[in-house]
Amino acid sequence: MARPTMEDVARVANVSRALVSLVMRGSPKVSAQRRTAVLEAAEKLGYSPHVMARALASRTSTVLGVMLSDLHNPFFAEVAEGLDAAARAEGFELIINSGGRSPARERRALNSLLSFRPAGLALLGPVVPSSAIESAAEESPIVLVSRSSRLSTVDTVNDDGEAGSRMAVDHLVSLGHRRIAHLDGGGGSQSALRRRGYQIAMREHGLEPEVIRSEYTDAAGAKAIKEMLAARNTVPAPTAIVAANDYNAVGAISALEEAGLRVPQDVSVIGYDNTSLASMRHVSLTTIDQPRTEMGRLAAEALLQRVREDRTEPVRKLLHPKLVTRSTTCSPLS
């Protein structure tokens, strides 16, 4: 288990440790002859540099910390993949961590990442209070994904949730729907924006918004629909639903079908995120797509700019969502 060190390589290659270091970092000021000698020795010994020692000595880290608020949510997984690709291309390593949707666990995860003294930190959909983000920002550059912030020390990458919701409404209106309800995302990070977009679009079309409180889960979506249907006598049921996100939409669809309503013939449903879930044949959900990989790439870019000190003012990236039409929306019957 004892791995060879630079010293070992130097001895075998008959050069100094400093020269090995230069070769390992790909310095141009090494003769071809020595370079191959070093590389051969390294190869022979199975040497690879010790990242931690390197970080310590160089006082610069090549580690980017990533905290996913939820390891289960495929949305974050895909943002992480975009981040990973971009970071790797620039020679950075990713260390990932999960906060389990709980502020307390997130805070611990955050500290754990910080203890690695990363070059930067990407927080995907964090739910910690912004004071925690602020204090973390004193120790490392930070980029937030799917969460906005007024802090001048952090960058943000978000999709335009307001525009996304408007697209959803526009789509339904163009199909002929008039009674369109919105299941909102409760305290979830982007829910206020999505709700606002929905409300604005409805009013623009001269329609009355109807917001139903919900959460970013399928159980909450089902519950909200059930309660809505129970009140059907007093309030006429909508012919279309703009759900908080894909998970919520799937729950809503289940509840609608259990109540004997067909989707989309009786009620159209539109989700948000375009997670892998939505594209599954069995689900085939019309939804609003966020450019997840691109968001990851932009997050990496923002971080790397700060690391290189190309920039100190905060950057606010706002990406454009787009409508993906599948099988859960159609014109209302009547």
Place this chain on the structure above:
Amino acid sequence: MARPTMEDVARVANVSRALVSLVMRGSPKVSAQRRTAVLEAAEKLGYSPHVMARALASRTSTVLGVMLSDLHNPFFAEVAEGLDAAARAEGFELIINSGGRSPARERRALNSLLSFRPAGLALLGPVVPSSAIESAAEESPIVLVSRSSRLSTVDTVNDDGEAGSRMAVDHLVSLGHRRIAHLDGGGGSQSALRRRGYQIAMREHGLEPEVIRSEYTDAAGAKAIKEMLAARNTVPAPTAIVAANDYNAVGAISALEEAGLRVPQDVSVIGYDNTSLASMRHVSLTTIDQPRTEMGRLAAEALLQRVREDRTEPVRKLLHPKLVTRSTTCSPLS
């Protein structure tokens, strides 16, 4: 961004750096008075120890590397959570990494993790050739989850895929099914075992096994079913399907429904893994549950035993799956 060091804390607390080190590591041989002085100074400065420096100096790492073969698969996410909880309880940090289901990317991910000189490595469903695992095992203790190995240097944690498949068959037979087909997982890690369990169980019940080649994805499941139905004239269609995993099952269900067959009335379908997907109301899939969190915990335990050198012989954990009955299985109609 310059964080305080132990030296800074020592200066403020009017003690030596070594004493601060002792306090930070919770040593009992420090007077209460000095301890509080140090802790106060640390608090005041916002000090927290530098994990990398610590690892370097102590020649022991508190980092466990985790490679998920696929960040999107909720199965691995949950194993990772189990690992995380167990590791954290013992004072270890997790660094996670993804291999994106490609051997080449996995190999890189593996090297990246190794370059942190972790205390141990957990590989969840890896697809790299076992030679890569063998050489990694020379540098760090390794535990494999959802992959078996004959290497005496690595531990493994698996569910009993053979038993799981048998449960699936037994369940269907007890409902009265006789024509039960299996969609297999192709080259996926546990697919051979699941296939074998299916075949053995079928023969035990005096039934003829019918294996249809597929993959661990919903698209593959749908494709396999379509091809099967196209051949219906020659081969009578089965009344029940044992799918390779949940994703595969969901694809299969879509294809069946598109062909006008009802699930479960016309065809029962049973998945494998009991991922969050299966429990979604809209899906409500009968499936075989693997104790994912427990698997993560056992993986962490295996690693930590090796780290502490409590053990050098390999350990092979085999967990018992169990049947979860939901809405996609019932007795055949006739």
Place this chain on the structure above:
DNA sequence: TCTATTGGTTGGAGCGCTCTAATGCTGTAG
């Protein structure tokens, strides 16, 4: 011929920490 210059190479200090051995300081026994 004697400096400059350049390009390759190296020793040594030091990153923030741990760990061993040594130190000072009680308090108790001889």
Place this chain on the structure above:
DNA sequence: CTACAGCATTAGAGCGCTCCAACCAATAGA
């Protein structure tokens, strides 16, 4: 009053690396 524990504390070396300044040819310019 000396001796010796026993405990709390500390100096100093060293983990594997980077980086700076110094060094040493070998070549070029005067």
